[in-house]
Amino acid sequence: xxxVQSLQDEVSxxxxxxxxxxxxxxxxxxxxxxxxxxxxxxxxxxxxxRDAVQALQxxxxxxxxxxxxxxxxxxxxxxxxxxxxxxxxxxxxVGRI
Numbered sequence: 001x002x003x004v005q006s007l008q009d010e011v012s013x014x015x016x017x018x019x020x021x022x023x024x025x026x027x028x029x030x031x032x033x034x035x036x037x038x039x040x041x042x043x044x045x046x047x048x049x050r051d052a053v054q055a056l057q058x059x060x061x062x063x064x065x066x067x068x069x070x071x072x073x074x075x076x077x078x079x080x081x082x083x084x085x086x087x088x089x090x091x092x093x094v095g096r097i
Contacts, residue, residue: 002040004052010036011059018066 010033017026046053 001043002036004040004044004049004056007033007036007040008052008056008059011056011063015063015066018063018070 010029014026014029014033017023017029044053
């Protein structure tokens with residue numbers, strides 16, 4: 001049986017993996033965490049643990065925000081790489097003329 005504390009610990013571990021750019025392990029970690037949250041919700045007295053559950057939700061929302069920010073940065077890098085590659089090809093064509 002999972003507790004709110006164990007779920008919060010999982011979110012912290014996911015954040016650590018993200019900060020270390022261990023992206024290959026994150027999908028599994030997220031899937032396991034999702035399963036544990038579902039199991040917890042089936043058996044927990046959410047009303048009794050309301051404050052802890054709200055803290056867990058805040059942690060999850062912050063993690064999602066961090067993931068979206070990382071995604072935004074990666075998209076910027078991809079766009080910059082495309083622009084750089086296009087410029088390189090243009091210079092190469094000019095050099096052949």
